[in-house]
Amino acid sequence: MQKKSSATIYDVAHRVGVSLATVSRVVNGNNNVRESTKRKVLDAIEELGYHPNAVARGLASKKTTTIGVVMPDVTDMYYSELARGIDDVANMYHYDVLLTNTDEDPVRETMAVNNLASKQVDGIIFMGNELEREVLNTIAGVDAPVVLAGSVDGEGKLPSVNIDYVEAIKEATTAVIKNGHDRVAIVTGPITHAINSLHRIVGYKAALEDMQIAFDETLLFATHQDYAAGLQVAEKIVSAGATAVIAYDDEVAVGIMNYLRDNGKRIPEDFEIITSNDTKFTLVTRPEVTSIGQPKYDIGAVAMRMLTKLMNNEIIDDTQIKLPHTLERRGTTRN
Amino acid sequence: MQKKSSATIYDVAHRVGVSLATVSRVVNGNNNVRESTKRKVLDAIEELGYHPNAVARGLASKKTTTIGVVMPDVTDMYYSELARGIDDVANMYHYDVLLTNTDEDPVRETMAVNNLASKQVDGIIFMGNELEREVLNTIAGVDAPVVLAGSVDGEGKLPSVNIDYVEAIKEATTAVIKNGHDRVAIVTGPITHAINSLHRIVGYKAALEDMQIAFDETLLFATHQDYAAGLQVAEKIVSAGATAVIAYDDEVAVGIMNYLRDNGKRIPEDFEIITSNDTKFTLVTRPEVTSIGQPKYDIGAVAMRMLTKLMNNEIIDDTQIKLPHTLERRGTTRN
C-alpha cells in the first residue's frame, strides 16, 4: 500500500543522504554511480514508493516520451488496426500514445496537431484520407517529426508508410477483368482526394488500358465510407451496367453485396466484388469477400518504428515506405 | 507561417511590457485584466505565434488536462465504440486522451495504471472484463479518480457505467425460450470473471427458473472472444443438444452462425442466436443477428462525463450508473 501524496526525488535524496543528481542518475540508469549507493537509492525508492513525475521530467528534459496519433475514427476497423500496430511498438519503445479522432475534418485535424504540439509530444503519426493545405502547413510548423500511416499527401514530401495503392487496385481490377468482366465499376471516396485521383483511379485506368478496355466515366462512384453508403450506391452500380466492382472500403463493399443479394443477384456468379481493406468484415459474411490484402498492423508498426528513429535523429535511408500487399481471393470472385 | 522554436510566455510579456502574471491571466481567461492590456497581449500572442507549453503548465498547476484510458484492445469493436464516446466528451471538456491496450493482461493493466499515474493524468477510465485484486489495489493507490466503463468489479465499489447485465441476459434468454426452445446454450468468457459468474450466468438462470426449465450445466460454454472461437464452439453446442444460444460476443456469435449454416442448419428455423454487443457485425451478416442493444457510445460518454465531475470534485448522487438496454430482434430469432 503506497502513500497517496507521492514522494519526490528530493525525499529519496534526503533519505539516503545524497544529492538530487545522484538519485536522478540511478533513476535514469546512468552508470556513473557506485554500486553500493545505487543499492541504497533503489531501496529508498522502494520504501518511499517513489515514482518519477513525468511532467517535471518532461519540462526539464524537453522530452515527454509521448507521441500523438491523429486518426479519423477509432471505430473504423481499418484505422484501429493501424492504431494497434502503432501502440504496440510505441510501448515497446516506452512511448505513450495520445489519441485524437478527427472524422477527417481538416479543422479538427489542424486543432489536433496544434494541441499535440503544445503538449510537447515527441512525435506524431497522422492518418487520414487527405491532407489539406492547411493541415500540411500546420504540420510543417510543428517541430516534432511526423509520419503518415496509411495516408498519402499529394506532394509526397512527408515520411510515410503505405502499400502501393496504384498497383494494388490495378491488380484487383485486372483480376475481375480476367474473369470476363468488361464493365467493372470502382467506388472510391471523393475524387478531390489525392489517394483517389492520384492512386486508386490511376491504378484502375492502368488495368483497363492493359486489358484494352475503354474507360467509362459512368463506372466511377464516390461514396461515404460506411455500410449504408454501400447499400445505396449498389443500385446505381447495377443500373450503370456494371457486373463487377472494386470498392475502397469493406463496409461499403459489404453493403453493396448485401443489397445485391437481397435483390436476387448471385455472388459471384452474377456479380463480382473486390474490396480493399481486408478487415474482419470480409471474413464474416457469406460469401466471404475477396480483398486486397493490406498489412494493416504492420503499416502502423513500421510507421511507429520509423518515428522512433526520426525522434532519435537517426538517419533514414528511405522515408517513403511501401509495404507489400496481396490479393486475397475469396467467395465474391469466381477466381 | 510560425517560427519553429516557439515563443514563451516571457517573450510575449516582454514584448508587451507587462509581467508574466498578466500574460498568464489573459491566456487563462482571468477577468482581472484591463480590456486594453488584454488586447495588447492577445495581439502579441498572435504575432509571436505563442502557444502555452502544456508541460510547464502541468507542472505548475498540477493539472494536465489529460485523462488515461485503459482498454483491452482498440481493435475490438465493442471497446472502440466506448472509446469513441469517451473521446468525444473528453474533447468537449478539453481533455486529451492517453490510450493503452492491455489485452486484459492484469500485469499490463497494472503497469498501464501506474504509468498513467506517473504521467499525472487527471483521471482514468478503465475498461476490461475483470478487475483482479492486484489491479484493484493499484487503482486504489492512484490519487486520480477512476471510473469503470462497461466493466464490473466484484466488490462494486468503484464508480462505473454499465447496463444491467443480469436483466439483459435474462430477457434474451427468456425471448428464445418463449420461441419454444428448452435447451438454450449460453457462451460467455471465463466463469472466473465476475461479469460472467455474477451477472450473465445469473441472468441466464433467472430466465430458466422463471420459465420452469431445469438448469443444465452442459449448456454452459466459455470461449475466447473472437470469430475463430465461435466457429469452434459451435459444434459442441450442437452436440450438447442445444437449439438456441445466447452469446456474449458478436464475433463469437457470428462464428457460431456461420459454422451452423455452413453445416446445413437453417437460421432461425433450426437454431436461434442472440448476441450481446450489437456491433456492426450484427448488421452485416445474413441473416442479421438479433442482439441485446447496448448504448455503447453513451456508456463511454457518460463515464467520461462522470469522470469530469469527479475530477472537478463535484458531488455525485449515483456513482453506479446503469444505462437502459434493449433487445434488437433481427433475423436470427423467429420472433
Place this chain on the structure above:
DNA sequence: ATGGGTATTGTAAGCGTTTGCAAATTGTTT
C-alpha cells in the same frame, strides 16, 4: 608519500507556467 587519472558525487541553473500576496493605479465619495 606524491602526482595523475578516473570514477563518483554535488552544485546550481534552468525548463515555462501558475499563483498567493503585495504594490500600484484608478475611481469614488465626501
Place this chain on the structure above:
DNA sequence: AAACAATTTGCAAACGCTTACAATACCCAT
C-alpha cells in the same frame, strides 16, 4: 483635495526533475 475601496499589475516562490560543470574521492604507479 484627502481618504478609502476597487481594479490592475508585478514579484517571486514554487512545481519536480535534468544536466553542465565543478568538486571530491579513490586507485595505482612511482
